[in-house]
Every structure is written in structure tokens, then in C-alpha cells.
Amino acid sequence: MKLRSMRLALGTVAATLVLAACEPPPVTTVQRGYRGTGMVEVYHPASVEAELSKNQPPQITPTASPDGPKAGAIYQNVKVLGDLSVGQFAGLMVDMTNWVAPEQGCTYCHVGANFADDSLYTKQVARRMVQMTQHINSDWKGHVQNTGVTCYTCHRGNNVPTNVWYKSTYREDAPGMLGNKAGQNSPASQVGYASLPNDPFTTYLQGGEEIRVIATTALPDGPNPSIKQAEATYGFMMHMSQALGVNCTYCHNSRSFAAWESSTPQRAIAYYGIRMARELNNDYLISLAGVFPQNRLGPTGDVPKLNCATCHQGAYKPLYGADILHGYPGLAGPAAPPTRVLEPVPASPQAITTSQADPSPARASAAMSLQAAAAPR
Numbered sequence: 001m002k003l004r005s006m007r008l009a010l011g012t013v014a015a016t017l018v019l020a021a022c023e024p025p026p027v028t029t030v031q032r033g034y035r036g037t038g039m040v041e042v043y044h045p046a047s048v049e050a051e052l053s054k055n056q057p058p059q060i061t062p063t064a065s066p067d068g069p070k071a072g073a074i075y076q077n078v079k080v081l082g083d084l085s086v087g088q089f090a091g092l093m094v095d096m097t098n099w100v101a102p103e104q105g106c107t108y109c110h111v112g113a114n115f116a117d118d119s120l121y122t123k124q125v126a127r128r129m130v131q132m133t134q135h136i137n138s139d140w141k142g143h144v145q146n147t148g149v150t151c152y153t154c155h156r157g158n159n160v161p162t163n164v165w166y167k168s169t170y171r172e173d174a175p176g177m178l179g180n181k182a183g184q185n186s187p188a189s190q191v192g193y194a195s196l197p198n199d200p201f202t203t204y205l206q207g208g209e210e211i212r213v214i215a216t217t218a219l220p221d222g223p224n225p226s227i228k229q230a231e232a233t234y235g236f237m238m239h240m241s242q243a244l245g246v247n248c249t250y251c252h253n254s255r256s257f258a259a260w261e262s263s264t265p266q267r268a269i270a271y272y273g274i275r276m277a278r279e280l281n282n283d284y285l286i287s288l289a290g291v292f293p294q295n296r297l298g299p300t301g302d303v304p305k306l307n308c309a310t311c312h313q314g315a316y317k318p319l320y321g322a323d324i325l326h327g328y329p330g331l332a333g334p335a336a337p338p339t340r341v342l343e344p345v346p347a348s349p350q351a352i353t354t355s356q357a358d359p360s361p362a363r364a365s366a367a368m369s370l371q372a373a374a375a376p377r
Helices: 002-020 045-054 086-100 121-139 151-155 200-204 227-244 265-288 308-312 349-353
Strands: 028-031 040-043
Touching: 040 045, 086 151, 121 151, 121 265, 151 308, 200 227, 227 308
Parallel strands: none
Antiparallel strands: 028 040
């Protein structure tokens, strides 16, 4: 009898622990498409409230006058922002300090009173990151639209953004007794602790492999997608879902996940976002490999890189679409039209022209009025 009671108690504790891992009610759902298609977003009010608190925009400094002498003519060694007026330049420097190094202040990037000195790696990295921000805002409007990004979008008051990634320490050349696991069965938060390849970023946000699950031909014809590729794709989709705080139907129609003509406009925006992140990692971050000190590198010696969560941080739009770029013309990029020619997505033109559609629950009030904020369109 005593053993039976002990087993019952242990069973109760185990059941409690299992249930504790589930989200308790209430759960709010928002219909995204026609009834019967499964186009529903599921939100937990407590989780949404937590994300709202983390995605509040910073206070915008009043825009200084563009008139007067230029920063490049007054200060030494201004290589990127020299076309700003002295007032605009000073204001942006103050805000960048608050966004990236609020505790260290100016000396995080500058050597004492000699602000022209480039010996600190942080100044070299900051200069390159300003160029990257300008590039995003001017050449990647297919993803950031006119809202754009600033240093705060990623840093949020931290020297290094909270959400960065490094190459996995998993070795492809060291298979176990059952063969190469391909990174599976090694629980990782970026793939929702699922039995999926735990490093989707090296494949898709650094390498040039395309995301494919369904073959485009009925019979084998060349390198058709394999189950292994599908698993890697699902791992990356898990990351995107977590990074944006949405489920699959934010971009896909559950009737046919592969069909572009029935997908939401957000899928086209995500399409550009993947390619943007890949380019930024390769052209801006990895190029700084010789600048970062050892303590800033990952376990395999690579530099920190960005993914969807670096900007989004749980919100379907970074900072829920708050427009803070308009106060910082120096980060908006060149005034000339972008030279980048965006490749067309494999969708109908309507999917691109309607990309302003916003059926997400973001902007939800503290009262969690999700239904009102995200009425079906």
C-alpha cells in the first residue's frame, strides 16, 4: 500500500510538471483567412503582454537643423556621417551611445579626448554597423519598407544585441555509432527544442542553400529536395515563428504551404528578409573577423551574426512598427534611389503590391484587445 501511494504521488508530480509546461488559458485566436482553411493565429495574452513591454520604442531626440557647417569639415576622421550638420551629428552620437553603450558612454568607442583615434575595435565595428544600417534602409525596402531600422532596433541598450548566433560546435566529420546525426536530437532553443537540425542559420543565413521542402517535379529530376533538407527547413521555420511571435499561417496558407498564390503578403516580405540577413552576415559581419577580439568570438572562432530574432525580438515587426528612423537622416542612407535590383519572389504581383497589409495582433493594448487590433481583412 505504501509503495502504491508513493507511485501515485510520483505520477501526480509528473503530471503536474507536464501540465506546467503548457500555456494555461485563456488563449486568443485571430482568423487570418477564410473559414475552414486553418488560417488562424494563436496568441497567449500573457506572452503578448511580455513582448509588448520588451518592444517599446526609445524616446526620439528632436531633429537638429541640417543647416550650418558639416561634421566632416569640423571634426577629424569622420568617414561615414560627414555630410550631417554638426547638430545632427552630435545628436546622433548621443543617441547611439544611449542605444549601444549607456553605461560606458563615449569611451566605449573613443579613446579619451582623441575622438579621431581608430584604435578601439568598437569604433571600427560601429562605423561598419552604421554603413550596414544605411544599406538596410536604402536598399532593402522590400523588407523594412519605410519604417527602417536604427541601432536601437537590435541593441536595445546592450553592447552586443541579445539575439546573435555563432556557428554550431557540432562536427559533421564525427558521426556516432548510428551515423551522422546531422545536428538532430541535440535540443536547441532556436528550433523549439525539437528533434530537428540545431543549426539552421549556417545553412540559410550564411550559406546560399535555398529553402525547399516540396519538389517541383513529379518524378526525380536532378537534386530534388530530400527529407534531410525538409528537416533543416522546418528547423529554420521554427526559429522564424519564435522570432516574430507568430505561427505558420502568418505567412502560409495551410491548404498548401508551398503555393505562393494563396500565401499571405507577409511571405513575400519574409522572402526578402532571409536574403537580407544572409547578405548582411556575409558582407558586413563576417568581414569584421579580423577586427573582433577573441572574447567576442564564438566557440568555433567566428564572429557574432544576426538572425530574425536580432531585430524582431518576439514581435511581428521590430518595435511593433514604431517609426523612429525619421528623426535620424544619417541612418536613412543615401538620398539617391537604391541601386540594388531585388529579385522577384515566385508569387503573383498582388502579393507584393499588397505587402502593406497588416493583419497581425501587434499594437495590442494592455487589455489585450487582439480581436479588435487584428480584424480579418
